[in-house]
Amino acid sequence: MxxxxxxSRSPRHELxxxxxxxxxxxxxxxxxxxxIDALLHMxxxxxxxxxxxxxxxxxxxxxxxxxxxxxxGRSGQIATLSAGNWIFFxxxxxxxxxxxxxxxxxxxxxxxxxxxxxxxxxxxxxxxxEARAAISAIVDVLTQAGLLxxx
Numbered sequence: 001m002x003x004x005x006x007x008s009r010s011p012r013h014e015l016x017x018x019x020x021x022x023x024x025x026x027x028x029x030x031x032x033x034x035x036i037d038a039l040l041h042m043x044x045x046x047x048x049x050x051x052x053x054x055x056x057x058x059x060x061x062x063x064x065x066x067x068x069x070x071x072x073g074r075s076g077q078i079a080t081l082s083a084g085n086w087i088f089f090x091x092x093x094x095x096x097x098x099x100x101x102x103x104x105x106x107x108x109x110x111x112x113x114x115x116x117x118x119x120x121x122x123x124x125x126x127x128x129x130e131a132r133a134a135i136s137a138i139v140d141v142l143t144q145a146g147l148l149x150x151x
Contacts, residue, residue, distance in 0.1 A: 012092055013039055034087060038080035042097040055081045062097075062112065063088075098146060105146040117148045 009016055015035055016028040038060060045052075049064035051071055060080040067075045070086050078089040078097075091108040098105050107113045118139060121132050142148045 013089065031087075034080075034082040035089070038078075038082060038087065039089065042078070042095075043100050044078065044097050046099060046101055051079070051086070057081055057084075060097075102150065103146050104149055115142075115148050117143065117151065 013035060015032045018025050018028055022028070037058070042060060044060045044062050047062040047064050049066045049068060049071070051069050052059075052061070055061075058081065060078055063071050063074050063077050063079055065075050067073065071079055074088050076091070078091060079086045080089070091112070093109055095108040096105060097108075097112075104114065120136055120139060139148065143150055
């Protein structure tokens with residue numbers, strides 16, 4: 001077989017490459033498709049240290065710092081159940097995921113960045129009701145968009 005012109009996996013998400021004359025290409029293609037399917041518009045069920053007892057096919061989880069069971073040694077990674085097996089991803093800078101439970105978007109940059117909901121304005125001797133209403137409306141829109149946590 002000739003020397004491959006690339007590493008055996010892509011650098012960002014470890015998708016398997018195919019090479020001329022490679023046997024059993026369907027396994028590599030299916031693995032690549034499963035990884036792409038999990039990464040495209042990623043939706044996670046939340047964070048956990050232990051794999052769920054009955055995970056749904058195609059569900060993904062952020063693996064916590066004290067991973068055990070099938071996730072042991074995978075702390076900080078993302079696990080997705082595909083064809084009855086866990087596949088794992090290392091988060092990369094700029095990766096976005098959405099938490100299915102909260103609807104909040106998270107971005108990875110030296111750890112998962114989750115914007116906190118700011119406190120709404122209160123108090124003061126002179127209350128500008130229009131300004132408070134505008135700030136509250138902005139916070140509501142950012143919350144509905146998943147950029148801020150709900151109360």
